[in-house]
Amino acid sequence: MSTYGMSEVNCTVYLDLQPNPDISGIGCANCADVSLGFFITAYLSFFCCAAKLFLDHWESLFGSGPTVTRLSLSCRGAVISFGDQQLVTGISILVAGFLQLEWGISAYHWHSVVNQAWLSTITYFMVFTAMKDDIHKSRRRRLATIVRFAGMGILIIMLIVALIPMGFTNSRTVYAHSFPAWCFYHNGEWKENLAWQASGDREQDDQWERIDVTAYNWPYLILTVTILLYNFCTRIFWLQRDQPLQxxxxxxxxxxxxxxxxxxxxxxxxxxxxxxxxxxxxxxxxxxxxxxxxxxxSSALWEMTWITTGLVWGTIRITVMRKGLL
Known part of the structure; x- marks a missing residue:
C-alpha cells in the first residue's frame, strides 16, 4: 500500500501486490473466503427466489395449501433477509474501496471490491422479485419498499462509478495486479511514461515494445451497466399499481x-x-x-433470465480475475 496522497509517480513505480485486510482478509493477498461468502449468499437467494416463483405458480394452478403457503413465505423471507444484508454489505465494501483510493488500493483488490458489490446488487434485485406481489398490499410495506429502492439506487450509482476502471483492466493492455486503481480515475502524464513495456531483457532496447495505455473495453462496460440499469428500471415500474410491464x-x-x-x-x-x-x-x-x-x-421466466445473466456474469468476472492472478 502506498502512503496517503497518490500522485502520477505512483502510477509508474509501484510495489508488489500486498495483502489488504479490508478487502481480502487479514494476511491474505488473494484469499477466496470473502468472495466465497458472496457466492453462497447470491446463489442461495437465487434458488429461494426461483422456488418461491415455482410455488406461487403451483398455487395458481392447483390451489393453495398450508404446506405450499408456508414454504413460499419461508422462501420469501429468506430472500428478503439475504438481500437486506447484502445491501448494507455492498454499500460498505464500496465505501471502503473508495476511501482506499488515495491510499493506493491495487487494481486486483479494486476488482474484488467491484465483483463483491456486483453480487450484492444482483442478490438485492431478487428481493423485489420475491415481494413483487406484496408491494401494494399495505402502506407500511410500500414505504419499506421505497426505502429499499432508495438504498438500491445508492448502491447502483456507487457501483457504476466503481466500474469505470474495469474498461481499462479488461482491455488488450495488461496492467500489473498491484497497479493503483487511483490512476484509472486520473488521466495524466503517467500514461506517456508507461507507454513502453518490457517484453524481454530490459538491458536490450530492442526488447521494449509500445503499449496502448488508452485502450478501453467499452463493450464490457456497456454490457455490465445495461444489466444493472435494466433490472433497476424494471423494478421501479413495479412501484406503480398499473404496472407498465404487465x-x-x-x-x-x-x-x-x-x-x-x-x-x-x-x-x-x-x-x-x-x-x-x-x-x-x-x-x-x-x-x-x-x-x-x-x-x-411480462413473465417471471424473463425476469429470472436477467437475474441469471447477472449471476453468471459476476461468476465469470471473479473466476477470470483469480485465474489471472494464480
Missing part, C-alpha cells in the same frame, strides 16, 4: 391493439387469391410473434 397493459399499446383489429378484419374478409393468402399468413405470423413476445417479456 402483459395486459402492454396489449393496450396502439400498435398492438391495431394489429389485433387488422388481424380480425383479415380473418373475416379472407379471400381465396394467392396474394391475400400470403398477406394473411405473414400478418398472422407477425401478430403471433408480437403477442408471444409480450407474454414472455
Amino acid at each position: 402483459g395486459h397493459v402492454l396489449r393496450r399499446i396502439p400498435v398492438i391493439t391495431g394489429s389485433e383489429k387488422v388481424f380480425d378484419r383479415l380473418r373475416r374478409r379472407r379471400r381465396n387469391g394467392p396474394a391475400s393468402k400470403v398477406i394473411h399468413v405473414l400478418y398472422r405470423s407477425f401478430h403471433t410473434l408480437l403477442v408471444s413476445s409480450i407474454e414472455v417479456y
